[in-house]
Amino acid sequence: MLSKKTRYALKALVVLGKNFGGVPMQISKIASEEHIPKKFLEQILLDMRNAGLLYSKKGSGGGYGLVKDPAEIFMVQVLRLTGGPVALLPCVSLNFYQKCDECANEATCGVRDVFVEVRNATLKILSETSIADVINREEILIKNFEE
Amino acid sequence: MLSKKTRYALKALVVLGKNFGGVPMQISKIASEEHIPKKFLEQILLDMRNAGLLYSKKGSGGGYGLVKDPAEIFMVQVLRLTGGPVALLPCVSLNFYQKCDECANEATCGVRDVFVEVRNATLKILSETSIADVINREEILIKNFEE
DNA sequence: AAAAAGACTACTAAATCTATATACTTTATA
DNA sequence: TATAAAGTATATAGATTTAGTAGTCTTTTT
Numbered sequence: 001m002l003s004k005k006t007r008y009a010l011k012a013l014v015v016l017g018k019n020f021g022g023v024p025m026q027i028s029k030i031a032s033e034e035h036i037p038k039k040f041l042e043q044i045l046l047d048m049r050n051a052g053l054l055y056s057k058k059g060s061g062g063g064y065g066l067v068k069d070p071a072e073i074f075m076v077q078v079l080r081l082t083g084g085p086v087a088l089l090p091c092v093s094l095n096f097y098q099k100c101d102e103c104a105n106e107a108t109c110g111v112r113d114v115f116v117e118v119r120n121a122t123l124k125i126l127s128e129t130s131i132a133d134v135i136n137r138e139e140i141l142i143k144n145f146e147e
Numbered sequence: 148m149l150s151k152k153t154r155y156a157l158k159a160l161v162v163l164g165k166n167f168g169g170v171p172m173q174i175s176k177i178a179s180e181e182h183i184p185k186k187f188l189e190q191i192l193l194d195m196r197n198a199g200l201l202y203s204k205k206g207s208g209g210g211y212g213l214v215k216d217p218a219e220i221f222m223v224q225v226l227r228l229t230g231g232p233v234a235l236l237p238c239v240s241l242n243f244y245q246k247c248d249e250c251a252n253e254a255t256c257g258v259r260d261v262f263v264e265v266r267n268a269t270l271k272i273l274s275e276t277s278i279a280d281v282i283n284r285e286e287i288l289i290k291n292f293e294e
Numbered sequence: 295a296a297a298a299a300g301a302c303t304a305c306t307a308a309a310t311c312t313a314t315a316t317a318c319t320t321t322a323t324a
Numbered sequence: 325t326a327t328a329a330a331g332t333a334t335a336t337a338g339a340t341t342t343a344g345t346a347g348t349c350t351t352t353t354t
Contacts, residue, residue: 002235004343010258011249026299035249040344046301059352060298075261088149102158102182108292110285111157114222114276121268129261138257145255151312173330187313193332206321207329 006082008036009044013078014138016054017070017131024056024063044082051081071132079126086126087119094119153229155183156191160225161285163201164217164278171203171210191229198228218279223270233273234266241266 011034019025027045031038045064048054053073054064079086080095090098091106092115103109158181166172174192178185192211195201200220201211226233227242237245238253239262250256
């Protein structure tokens with residue numbers, strides 16, 4: 001399961017993606033629109049700024065914005081940035097690898113082998129889907145929903 | 148990430164799968180072979196017995212065994228039984244569904260839409276892979292490893 | 295100078311996970 | 325029939341993680 005942090009980050013990026021090219025957007029606006037606790041969101045946006053995904057502007061008229069085009073920000077980046085490993089087992093994670101302490105020989109573990117496959121399937125989707133794609137999907141969903 | 152409980156359950160089922168058709172296998176044997184805390188494993192095996200996956204026999208010469216052929220036990224069952232939802236978002240889970248409280252309209256949520264896809268990909272693998280398949284994979288891995 | 299807005303650090307509360315402890319029941323067998 | 329082997333059941337403790345809150349500081353605009 002993704003943490004709330006990761007979910008909030010994704011939601012915020014989608015909102016900021018829609019706003020791409022416009023004036024900076026305030027934390028409190030994002031927070032209230034997406035029903036995210038403001039102080040928590042502050043931390044999350046800060047992390048993403050420090051990672052170079054967002055820019056920020058202080059003072060009156062300040063706020064947050066995407067540094068890159070939403071078409072160049074992929075979901076997998078967000079998961080990793082906010083601490084969510086993609087893999088379901090630590091011994092299968094590319095970016096957060098940890099040895100399973102109960103496992104005698106990783107190279108011959110059948111369970112692991114299956115979860116490598118699962119990771120690859122997940123990774124394929126998440127590394128091909130950008131924030132722009134999410135926004136697109138949303139438009140399609142709204143169109144279908146209204147019919 | 149899967150819980151230790153789920154991991155231990157999978158490992159134990161693989162061991163019991165290899166032993167299928169033979170005499171019941173003792174908890175302590177499984178525990179020591181797989182480096183699983185015995186008392187913890189007791190609880191896990193008990194859960195799986197109560198779910199009808201395993202039989203148990205008390206007393207001297209007792210132990211645990213698979214009720215069904217390992218080819219008929221699928222990984223997804225084990226995940227669900229040991230409490231691990233397959234989905235990465237609660238609003239996307241088939242068996243552990245929960246509304247995302249921050250989400251205004253689930254039907255038009257683009258993030259959700261992506262994770263439906265991820266769930267389907269994961270589910271496909273886990274519901275097609277049986278304990279027998281895991282054992283098979285292990286044999287292949289060992290063969291390749293020894294070369 | 296004052297107000298708006300983000301930056302940074304620390305802390306707390308709650309939940310969950312992992313593991314252990316204890317006492318009980320059933321079964322085989324000497 | 326007593327004893328040991330093995331599973332059953334429940335409770336609880338400890339550790340870790342997650343989610344959220346609080347407070348203070350800094351920068352920028354007007």
